[in-house]
Amino acid sequence: MPLRVVQTIDEVRAALTARRESGAIGLVPTMGALHAGHARLVERARAECATVVVSIFINPLQFDRADDLARYPRPLEADLALCERLGVDAVFAPSAEEIYPEPPDVRVHVGQTAKYLCGAFRPGHFDGVATVVLKLFDIVQPDVAYFGEKDAQQLAIIRRMVADLNVPVKIAPVATVREADGLALSSRNQHLNAAERALAPALFRALTAAKNAVAAGVSDAEAVKRAATGTVPVDDRLRIEYLELVDPRTFQPVERITGPVVAAGALWVGSTRLIDNVLCTPP
Amino acid sequence: MPLRVVQTIDEVRAALTARRESGAIGLVPTMGALHAGHARLVERARAECATVVVSIFINPLQFDRADDLARYPRPLEADLALCERLGVDAVFAPSAEEIYPEPPDVRVHVGQTAKYLCGAFRPGHFDGVATVVLKLFDIVQPDVAYFGEKDAQQLAIIRRMVADLNVPVKIAPVATVREADGLALSSRNQHLNAAERALAPALFRALTAAKNAVAAGVSDAEAVKRAATGTVPVDDRLRIEYLELVDPRTFQPVERITGPVVAAGALWVGSTRLIDNVLCTPP
Numbered sequence: 001m002p003l004r005v006v007q008t009i010d011e012v013r014a015a016l017t018a019r020r021e022s023g024a025i026g027l028v029p030t031m032g033a034l035h036a037g038h039a040r041l042v043e044r045a046r047a048e049c050a051t052v053v054v055s056i057f058i059n060p061l062q063f064d065r066a067d068d069l070a071r072y073p074r075p076l077e078a079d080l081a082l083c084e085r086l087g088v089d090a091v092f093a094p095s096a097e098e099i100y101p102e103p104p105d106v107r108v109h110v111g112q113t114a115k116y117l118c119g120a121f122r123p124g125h126f127d128g129v130a131t132v133v134l135k136l137f138d139i140v141q142p143d144v145a146y147f148g149e150k151d152a153q154q155l156a157i158i159r160r161m162v163a164d165l166n167v168p169v170k171i172a173p174v175a176t177v178r179e180a181d182g183l184a185l186s187s188r189n190q191h192l193n194a195a196e197r198a199l200a201p202a203l204f205r206a207l208t209a210a211k212n213a214v215a216a217g218v219s220d221a222e223a224v225k226r227a228a229t230g231t232v233p234v235d236d237r238l239r240i241e242y243l244e245l246v247d248p249r250t251f252q253p254v255e256r257i258t259g260p261v262v263a264a265g266a267l268w269v270g271s272t273r274l275i276d277n278v279l280c281t282p283p
Numbered sequence: 284m285p286l287r288v289v290q291t292i293d294e295v296r297a298a299l300t301a302r303r304e305s306g307a308i309g310l311v312p313t314m315g316a317l318h319a320g321h322a323r324l325v326e327r328a329r330a331e332c333a334t335v336v337v338s339i340f341i342n343p344l345q346f347d348r349a350d351d352l353a354r355y356p357r358p359l360e361a362d363l364a365l366c367e368r369l370g371v372d373a374v375f376a377p378s379a380e381e382i383y384p385e386p387p388d389v390r391v392h393v394g395q396t397a398k399y400l401c402g403a404f405r406p407g408h409f410d411g412v413a414t415v416v417l418k419l420f421d422i423v424q425p426d427v428a429y430f431g432e433k434d435a436q437q438l439a440i441i442r443r444m445v446a447d448l449n450v451p452v453k454i455a456p457v458a459t460v461r462e463a464d465g466l467a468l469s470s471r472n473q474h475l476n477a478a479e480r481a482l483a484p485a486l487f488r489a490l491t492a493a494k495n496a497v498a499a500g501v502s503d504a505e506a507v508k509r510a511a512t513g514t515v516p517v518d519d520r521l522r523i524e525y526l527e528l529v530d531p532r533t534f535q536p537v538e539r540i541t542g543p544v545v546a547a548g549a550l551w552v553g554s555t556r557l558i559d560n561v562l563c564t565p566p
Contacts (some may be wrong), residue, residue: 009449104447106413106440109392130389131448138449157389164387165414166292166421 003084005091008182010141012092016051016140019089021233023050027169029133032056032093033073033187034082037177041146042086044174048146054083055092055136061107062128073187092140099135107131108165113157113251115262118275121241129154130161134267137169145169150184152262152277156251177275178204184276191272199238200274203267206231206243207278210263214245214280219257221245224280228263241266241273248279257282286367288374292422297374299334301422302372303523306333310425310452311418315376316356316470317341317365320460324429325369327457332427337366338419339376344383344390345411357472375423382418390414391448396440396534400547401558404524408417412437413444420452428452433459433467435545439534461487467559474555482521482555486550489514489526490561493546497528499562502540504528507563511546524549524556531562540565 006012016025026049028041040055045052053065056079063069076093083091092175107127110119114126137145147155159171177185182204183197192200210228227241243265254261257280264277289295299308309332328335338532346352359376366374370538390410393402397409417491420428441452460468465487466480475483493511501507512526526548528537537544540563547560 084426091320105394105396106444106447107394107447109390109410111388111390113388128390135449138451141451161389164389166418168421168424 003080003088003091005080005093007092007095008096008098012053012090012139015090016053018143019051019080020113024143025049025051025053026138027136027140027145028052028054028129029136029145030054030056030282031058031072032079033075033190034079035177035185035187037148037185039086040177041066041148041174042083042088044172045146046087047142048172051089052087053090053140054088054090055094055140057092057094057132058193059099059128059132060096061100062125064122064125071191073190077152089095092136095142098216099132100152104131106195108134108161110161111158113160116246116251116253117153117242117244118266119153119251121266126154126157130157132261133158134161134167137167142169144172146174148176149173150276152264153251153283156249159249182208186273186274188272192269196237196272198267199214199233199235200240200267202232202269203265203274203276204278206240206267206274207263207265209244210243211278211280213260214257214263214282217283218283221253221257222260224257224263228265233266234264237270239268241268245280285362286371286374288363288376290375290377292377292379295336295373295422299336299375302334303424305526307426308332308334308336308423310419310423310428311335311337312339312419312428312430313339314341314470315362316354316358316473317362318460318468318470318472320431320433320468322365322369323460324431324457325366325371327455329370331455334372335370336373336375336423336425337371338423340382340415340419342382342411342415343379344387344409344414347405347408354474356473363378375419382415387414391417391444393440393444396436396443399529399534399536400525400527401549402436402534404549409437409440413440416441417448420450425452427455427509429431429455429457431459432456432562435547436534439532442532455476458542465491467557469557471555471557475552479520479553479555482516482518483550483552485515485521485552486548486557486559487561489523489550490546490548490559493503493526493528494561494563497540497546497565499546500566503537503542503566504536504540507540507546511548515550521555522551524551528563 026045108130206228213227309328391413489511496510
């Protein structure tokens with residue numbers, strides 16, 4: 001079936017009504033600027049669902065900085081070509097006015113799960129994410145929705161939202177795709193110049209150091225974090241925003257490691273902010 | 284078909300799966316203690332839908348006072364008998380643990396629409412209402428949900444939630460049912476003793492005075508409110524919590540009346556709090 005590109009809520013609902021009986025509908029929510037990490041999500045959806053919908057929407061509600069929103073990449077043509085190649089059935093690419101005809105007065109609010117890490121450094125970010133994801137779920141009404149593990153706190157929050165609000169959608173996590181040197185794929189990587197790109201794998205190396213320390217039996221979180229941050233080169237272009245060990249479900253910081261924890265970090269490389277995470281399991 | 288009473292989310296979803304193809308599902312969300320006002324909602328649902336579900340759940344999240352929650356009436360046997368008589372297909376009467384296995388970390392938050400009237404006097408009340416209504420919508424997945432106009436701010440908030448979050452449910456408002464002396468039916472009326480019951484219609488009389496003033500061309504909201512509150516007898520057992528004129532959609536207070544407004548009031552009668560509202564239209 002050829003790729004259908006739809007811009008309005010009415011169109012996407014109409015396009016899906018007939019397909020609902022043919023089997024499961026899979027949704028891959030994205031902000032576009034698709035890379036191999038997104039492709040992995042789509043491939044999983046394609047393998048598991050009768051109908052695959054990719055949404056491309058740069059959600060203004062989740063940007064805490066106007067400059068970040070303004071410079072977020074928007075290569076729509078290339079995105080559509082990739083979707084076509086991957087056998088996507090429909091791309092839903094609405095305007096901001098279609099999604100927010102007026103500022104939403106009723107929103108989704110995330111509590112403790114958004115308190116630390118990105119939630120602490122990006123005020124309102126996760127309320128914006130949760131609100132738009134719930135809207136996309138209510139618009140598309142998918143059976144399954146696919147999210148990358150790279151955005152681990154986002155994934156934990158979406159799972160919590162689905163549980164707390166009884167949202168009838170199954171959440172499918174998909175493993176992070178990495179470059180050969182460990183750098184997690186991200187639409188923001190294209191902002192890096194060559195020198196910054198060479199420095200960027202420092203984040204994954206630090207998180208891997210945390211993983212190794214936990215695997216070696218270090219149970220004091222401060223000691224693990226020191227081992228991790230100690231691997232980051234001293235360089236004016238690198239600034240660690242946070243590097244934390246948190247409970248995989250609640251995303252609350254852990255002091256003593258007695259079970260699996262997520263090592264999560266945000267690293268500024270020049271003017272680009274990168275995030276990544278690694279699951280750490282004690283011996 | 285005989286009335287089915289189900290307590291769990293899995294049961295109610297399973298019971299409805301087969302019925303979804305027979306036509307529309309109507310949901311009447313209630314906190315029980317059903318009266319003729321609820322009956323009117325159910326009758327509308329029965330006339331319009333193939334399947335009628337009544338939920339009975341006293342939502343702890345929306346009570347700002349523990350004593351109010353503790354003394355809220357719970358006559359389940361009588362409620363089920365009424366549902367059976369009205370031809371309800373299923374009553375969903377879950378426990379608090381079924382709906383909240385743990386305190387929800389992700390909730391629905393209402394902004395400006397909850398700022399005045401009941402929202403100002405009952406902190407967190409409408410976030411609790413919106414959260415449980417969205418959960419009930421996600422559990423039952425009705426085509427239509429029925430709400431009484433007596434709780435006008437609640438109705439405005441549910442409508443706003445459905446619009447802002449693209450919830451695929453049609454909201455059907457149902458007119459307030461009143462006693463012969465004008466008192467709006469409410470589960471809380473049964474807390475009134477005989478003397479209080481005799482005083483209680485003062486609220487509807489005040490709101491009717493507002494309506495008459497607006498219809499007579501009074502356009503200054505303060506003057507309309509004075510005309511309304513002036514009708515309330517001076518009595519130690521009566522205390523006006525608020526009496527306000529608001530925009531019917533946004534529920535923001537109005538200073539000059541240039542179109543339809545809702546006159547809404549809350550009146551304490553002894554230890555019982557009553558609310559009511561009347562739509563006022565200028566000449």
